[in-house]
Amino acid sequence: MAALGWDTGSIYSTSVLPPDPVLLAQAALQDKFLAFVENFRLDNDYIYRDQLRANLMTKQYYLEIDLGHLISFDEELANRLTNNPTDLLPLFEQSIQTTARRILSGAEQLPKIQITLRSDANVTQIRELSSNDIGKLVRIPGIIIGASTLNSRASTLHLVCRSCSYTTEITVEGGFTPLQIPRICGRPLDETNNTRCDMDSYYVVHDKCKFVDSQTLKLQEAPDMVPVGDLPRHTILNADRFLVNRVVPGMRTVVMGIYSIFQNKGTKSTGAVAVRTPYIRVVGLQIDQHNNGRGKPVFTDAEEEEYIRMARQPNLYETFATSIAPSIFGNADIKKAIACLLFGGSKKILPDGMKLRGDINVLLLGDPGTAKSQLLKFVEKVAPIAVYTSGKGSSAAGLTASVVRDPNTREFYLEGGAMVLADGGVVCIDEFDKMRDEDRVAIHEAMEQQTISIAKAGITTILNSRTSVLAAANPIFGRYDDMKSPGENIDFQTTILSRFDMIFIVKDEHNEARDLSIARHVLSVHMNRQMQDNVVGDIDLQKMRDYINYCKSKCAPRLTAEAAAKLSSHFVAIRKEVKQTEKDTQVRSSIPITIRQLEAIIRISESLAKMTLSPVATEEHVDEAIRLFKFSTMDAVQSADGMTRVEIMKDVQEVEKDIQRRLPIGSQVSVLKLKTDFLRNGHSEAAIARALMILGRRGMLQFRNQGKTIYRQAV
Numbered sequence: 001m002a003a004l005g006w007d008t009g010s011i012y013s014t015s016v017l018p019p020d021p022v023l024l025a026q027a028a029l030q031d032k033f034l035a036f037v038e039n040f041r042l043d044n045d046y047i048y049r050d051q052l053r054a055n056l057m058t059k060q061y062y063l064e065i066d067l068g069h070l071i072s073f074d075e076e077l078a079n080r081l082t083n084n085p086t087d088l089l090p091l092f093e094q095s096i097q098t099t100a101r102r103i104l105s106g107a108e109q110l111p112k113i114q115i116t117l118r119s120d121a122n123v124t125q126i127r128e129l130s131s132n133d134i135g136k137l138v139r140i141p142g143i144i145i146g147a148s149t150l151n152s153r154a155s156t157l158h159l160v161c162r163s164c165s166y167t168t169e170i171t172v173e174g175g176f177t178p179l180q181i182p183r184i185c186g187r188p189l190d191e192t193n194n195t196r197c198d199m200d201s202y203y204v205v206h207d208k209c210k211f212v213d214s215q216t217l218k219l220q221e222a223p224d225m226v227p228v229g230d231l232p233r234h235t236i237l238n239a240d241r242f243l244v245n246r247v248v249p250g251m252r253t254v255v256m257g258i259y260s261i262f263q264n265k266g267t268k269s270t271g272a273v274a275v276r277t278p279y280i281r282v283v284g285l286q287i288d289q290h291n292n293g294r295g296k297p298v299f300t301d302a303e304e305e306e307y308i309r310m311a312r313q314p315n316l317y318e319t320f321a322t323s324i325a326p327s328i329f330g331n332a333d334i335k336k337a338i339a340c341l342l343f344g345g346s347k348k349i350l351p352d353g354m355k356l357r358g359d360i361n362v363l364l365l366g367d368p369g370t371a372k373s374q375l376l377k378f379v380e381k382v383a384p385i386a387v388y389t390s391g392k393g394s395s396a397a398g399l400t401a402s403v404v405r406d407p408n409t410r411e412f413y414l415e416g417g418a419m420v421l422a423d424g425g426v427v428c429i430d431e432f433d434k435m436r437d438e439d440r441v442a443i444h445e446a447m448e449q450q451t452i453s454i455a456k457a458g459i460t461t462i463l464n465s466r467t468s469v470l471a472a473a474n475p476i477f478g479r480y481d482d483m484k485s486p487g488e489n490i491d492f493q494t495t496i497l498s499r500f501d502m503i504f505i506v507k508d509e510h511n512e513a514r515d516l517s518i519a520r521h522v523l524s525v526h527m528n529r530q531m532q533d534n535v536v537g538d539i540d541l542q543k544m545r546d547y548i549n550y551c552k553s554k555c556a557p558r559l560t561a562e563a564a565a566k567l568s569s570h571f572v573a574i575r576k577e578v579k580q581t582e583k584d585t586q587v588r589s590s591i592p593i594t595i596r597q598l599e600a601i602i603r604i605s606e607s608l609a610k611m612t613l614s615p616v617a618t619e620e621h622v623d624e625a626i627r628l629f630k631f632s633t634m635d636a637v638q639s640a641d642g643m644t645r646v647e648i649m650k651d652v653q654e655v656e657k658d659i660q661r662r663l664p665i666g667s668q669v670s671v672l673k674l675k676t677d678f679l680r681n682g683h684s685e686a687a688i689a690r691a692l693m694i695l696g697r698r699g700m701l702q703f704r705n706q707g708k709t710i711y712r713q714a715v
Contacts, residue, residue: 026091029077033095036073037063052096052113053103061111062242063096064284067119082137085258086173089115089283112155114241117256117284118140126221126233130279133259140280141225141254144247145234146218146415153240158208161185165199215244217282219255223388239282246285249416256284307550310539311613315595317624320611323539325378328371329521330514333631337362338375340628341426341468342383342548343610345603346556357450358556359468360603361499363432365490366506367479372472376428379470382541384549385425387418391435391473394418396442399427400452401463412457419446419465426468433473433491443469447499448596471500480507487714501600502632503537557609559602563622569606570626571598597633601625651687656695663701663712670709 037048052063058355070078081088089447096113104110115405123141124133159181166187167559172179181251185197217237226232237255239246247253261276299307310316321336340360347358364372399417406412416425446452446465453462475489490497497503539547559567578593602617604625609617654676663669671692678688692710695701704709 022314028081029088030091030095030098032074032077034098036070036077037096037099040069040073042069049099049103052099056100056104060242062075062114062116064116064118065092067117067121084135085137085283086135086260087373087592090551115245115283116243118286119284121255123254125225126219126235129235129259134261134278136259137256137283138259138280139254140219140235140254141252142219142221142234143223143421144217144249144251144253145421147247147249148216150244151214151216152211153214154209155212156210157181158205159202160205161187161197161282162201162203163538166197168202187360196344209411212241213244214238214240217247219253219280222252236277236279237282238279239285243282243285247287249421251287254286255280255282256286257282303546303550307547308613310547311551311611316612317608320539320544323374323540323544324382325371327525328374328378329518331371331375331506333628334364334375334504334506337504337604337628337632338379339611340471340607341577342379342468343551343607344468344557345606345610347466355450356599357448357466358603358606359450359466360501360600360607361447361469362471363500363503364506365475365480365503366474367508368474370506370508373430373505376470376472379426380428382544382548384427384545384552385422386428387422387425388430391429391431391433394429394435394439396439399439400442400446400465401454403454403456403459406688412459414454414459414461414463416463419443419452419467420463423464423469424466429471431473432471433475444495444499447496469500480505494592498594498596500633501603502629504632513614551610551613555610555613555615557606557615557617558615559605559622560619563605563617563619565621567598567622567626570622571601575629593633597629600633601629604628651683652691652694655683655687655691659695660700663710665712665714668704668711671703671707674710 037052038046038050039124040046047069048063048065055061055063067078067082069082071494092115093113095108096115100110100113117137119141122141126140126142129138153171159168159173160166164185164187166185167269168182168186170179170181171445181202183202185201187197189196205529215238217239218234219237220234221232223232237257257280259278260281261278264275264277313318313319317336317339321332321339324335324338344360345358348356351357355380364375366372376388378384397417399419401414403412403415404415430441446467447469450464450466451462452465454460473492476491477489480489574597575593601622602625605617605621608621608624609615614621653666656676658681659674675685675688678687692701696703700712702713703709704711
C-alpha cells in the first residue's frame, strides 16, 4: 500500500527551549532599520537606497543618515538610537550590510559599511557635558586645534593558542576601549584531547587581523563661546574609517558623537582606579557649509543670485564701508581700507614657483580713545576666519607655532598658533607697539612670504599662514606729537613698516564742530537710539561675512593695461615726491616707499574690483587705490599737516644758519639767552629746539652744564 504523504521518513524538529528575547529584540530592531533604509522616501525619491547604491558604485562604503528623517519615520527608534547608540549603531550597520548585498548581488566580499549621522538638533557646549551624557549621542561645536597622523586600529583580532594552535577571532569595539584577551584557551574538549592548555596561551597574529584607519583629534571651544576670564576647554575625539582626514587644525566643525570614557595611562600610575577620562567617538562631522574659506565653499542658487544683485548696486563700496562698525563715528577712509583688507587682492603664483601675496595688511597708529580696538573687534566678528590677540599677551610661539610633547606617546608634534589658525582670514593684533621686539620679528616672514618656518626639537617644517594682519598701535609718547617727525613718533623698524600696505595715523584733533557731532553720536549710542543715517543702506553682519566669502572664492581680478600704465607713472611720481621731502627736511623717511608699496596699491585696486565681482581692475579702481594710499601711508610719510611741517623746516634751516653765523668756533653761550633772541626775531620755539637738536647731532654744538649752555666746536 502506498504510504500517505505524512508517513514519509522525514525528521521533524521543534525548539524545546524558549527563544532568546535579546536576540529577538535585536532582530526586530534590525528589521526596523532595514525598513527605514529601503522604504524612506521624500517626494517619491528613495533617498537612502539611492545614496547607498551611488556610494557602493564609487567604492565609498559609508552612508550618511539624517536623524530628522529617522524621527519622522519612527520616533521611538530614533529616541533609542540617541540614548543607546553604542548598541544600536552596530545593528544599524548590519542591516545596511544586508541591503548592500541585495544591491550588489553576486559580490563575494563586501567591506563593512559605516553609518555616519547628521542632525539639526541643538548643540551642547563642551563645558556643558556631564556624566549624565556618557553613552549618549551628543552634538558639539568647536574648532579643531590638533589632528594626529593616521593609525591602524584592529577591528578583528586573530588569536592562536601556543599549545594546541587553536585559532579564534575577537571583534574589537571602537574608540579607546581597552581589550581583554581571553586567558583560557577556548578549544572544546573531547575524548582524545581532554587536557586544558596553559593560562594566557593566546598570542595575536597581526598579519591575519583586520584593521581600520583611526585618527585622534583635539576639539576646542570656539573663542566666542568662552565666558570672559575662562580658559577655553577642549576634548579628545576619535574618528575612524571614512571620518578620518576630513578636517585640519583651524577648521570650525560641529561634531556628532558618542560621549564615552576610557582609562587614561596617567591615572593608572596615580592609583585612581575608578577615574575615567572622557572622549567623543565621532559618528558624524558637519564642516561649515561655507567652510570658512578653507575648502571650496558651497553656495545655493538663491544665495548666488542675491550676491550678484548686491554686486550690481551702484554705491556698494560706500555702503559696505559705512556698514563696518556703524556705531563708530567718522573714520570713513579707515573703514574703506578695512573693507579692502576683508576682501583682499589676488594671490599669484608665477611660472618659476614664486608666490605673490594677495592679502592686505593695515596698521592703525594713533592717539588713545580713537576706537582702534573697537574696529579690530568688529573685524574679528565680520571676517569669515579671524583671530584676535593683544600684543603684550602674545609670544612668538603663540603667534606662529609651538612644539608640544604628547603625554601618552612622548612624541613631539606641532600646535599651530594664531597666524596658522587664521590661515585664509585675518589676524587682529592690538597693542602692536607693546610687543617684545623678538616676538614681533616672528611675524616678519608671515606678513610677506605668508609662511612660518619652524626648526625646533628635530621638527623642520614650513606652515602656511595666508593671513591679513590688522594691527593697532600707539606712538612712542602715547600721543602723536606734531612737532616731531613721523620717525620720532613711530617706534617700529623700517623692516616691519614696509610690510604694511596702508599705515593710518589716527589723530584726536581738537575741533569744536567735530567734537560736538562725536559727542552727539556717542550719547545717542548710549541712549540706545538708532541713528537715522546708520539704519539706511546697512548690510547686516552675517550677510557681510557670507558676501566676503563668496567674493573671495569666485573672483580674482587682474589689472588692465591702461590701469597698469597709470599706476607705474603714479608710483614714479610718489617716489620722486618722497625723495624731495627727504631732501628738504634732511631726514630720512621712517616709512619707506619701496616696490612693496607699489604691490600694495595693486592689491588695493584688485580688492576694490573684487568687491563688485569685477573680473578686471580698471583705472577708476586704481584712482581710488592711489587716493587711499595717499591718505594713509603718504600722509604718514609727510605727517598729517604737511604745510606746517614744510614751514617749520624752512624756519629750522634759517635758525641753523643764524646760529652758525652768530657763534664763532670755541665760543659758549646760554641756551635761554639764545632762545630769547630768536623768539624776538619771530622764529617758533619748535624750530629753535629742532635746529639745536640737529646741530647737536652733527657735532657742531656741544651741550654743557646739564644742557644749559652751548659750546660751538669745529667740525
